[in-house]
Amino acid sequence: MSDPADAAARRAVPPVICYPVETLPAPDMAAIDVARARLTRLETVTVPPREAAAFRVPAGHFFRIHCTEGPQVGDLNLWNAADLSERFYSGKTRALHGSHVTRGARLWSAFPFLRPMATITHDSLGWYGRDSYGGAVHDVIGTRCDPYTHRLLSGGSYHHCCHSNLTRALAAATGLPLAEAEPHVHDVLNVFMCTGFTRDTGQYFMKASPVRPGDYLEFMAEIDLLGALSACPGGDCGAEHSSDAARCHPLVVEILRPEAPPAGWAPPAPNGYDRSHGL
Numbered sequence: 700m701s702d703p704a705d706a707a708a709r710r711a712v713p714p715v716i717c718y719p720v721e722t723l724p725a726p727d728m729a730a731i732d733v734a735r736a737r738l739t740r741l742e743t744v745t746v747p748p749r750e751a752a753a754f755r756v757p758a759g760h761f762f763r764i765h766c767t768e769g770p771q772v773g774d775l776n777l778w779n780a781a782d783l784s785e786r787f788y789s790g791k792t793r794a795l796h797g798s799h800v801t802r803g804a805r806l807w808s809a810f811p812f813l814r815p816m817a818t819i820t821h822d823s824l825g826w827y828g829r830d831s832y833g834g835a836v837h838d839v840i841g842t843r844c845d846p847y848t849h850r851l852l853s854g855g856s857y858h859h860c861c862h863s864n865l866t867r868a869l870a871a872a873t874g875l876p877l878a879e880a881e882p883h884v885h886d887v888l889n890v891f892m893c894t895g896f897t898r899d900t901g902q903y904f905m906k907a908s909p910v911r912p913g914d915y916l917e918f919m920a921e922i923d924l925l926g927a928l929s930a931c932p933g934g935d936c937g938a939e940h941s942s943d944a945a946r947c948h949p950l951v952v953e954i955l956r957p958e959a960p961p962a963g964w965a966p967p968a969p970n971g972y973d974r975s976h977g978l
């Protein structure tokens with residue numbers, strides 16, 4: 700125990716940023732903007748409500764996730780198209796870029812690769828910023844709605860959680876049996892979802908997504924990607940997820956080829972650490 704003055708002094712110590720990003724390899728957004736000014740659509744993939752769909756994006760190409768019919772949250776997984784063990788690392792992306800991501804942030808891959816898989820190149824919801832509740836859009840906090848947590852909290856078996864949707868989509872895209880596909884599904888980027896932590900209890904909260912038809916989030920693939928996107932059964936996630944109660948809408952993914960890749964850009968190499976771990 701400490702005396703009140705000492706306790707107050709200890710609590711008053713100012714925070715420091717865990718991972719200052721000044722030395723992080725940064726994208727050349729000016730060169731990217733030149734490339735993204737001339738894009739040709741190669742493919743359009745529709746993600747039905749309460750389902751997921753997979754798509755492939757070559758390195759240096761772009762992809763957009765569109766809201767087309769009504770407010771809808773999407774749960775995004777990314778893998779190296781040639782190696783499923785390299786997958787999006789939501790936790791480290793959060794540690795580097797903060798709890799929510801927008802234009803300029805990068806989606807990093809898991810150890811031992813730890814390199815940018817994709818760079819966010821446009822965010823039509825960038826205006827949202829952080830609201831008075833501490834909420835913001837496109838989080839790397841949430842994990843994904845899943846039938847296991849649902850069973851713990853509510854009982855029953857719900858099969859159209861994002862986890863199950865992504866598992867089915869990955870199995871269909873790769874030919875892996877369902878049980879082999881499932882362990883590759885990972886914590887997501889919550890596209891269009893508006894979330895934060897309550898100030899009093901620190902609990903993860905959601906509120907109705909501000910996304911509307913016409914909004915989109917755009918990425919450039921830094922490496923050859925296999926992606927899967929689930930149209931969350933929570934719809935705009937304003938009330939609940941893991942049920943058929945919420946109004947849900949499709950999402951649309953466009954794959955876009957630039958006339959030329961950004962000047963000076965090359966796919967990033969895997970992390971340079973030698974993995975000797977001190978031995």
Ligand SMILES: [Zn+2]
Pocket residue numbers: 774843844860861862930931932933940
């Ligand atoms: Zn979900």
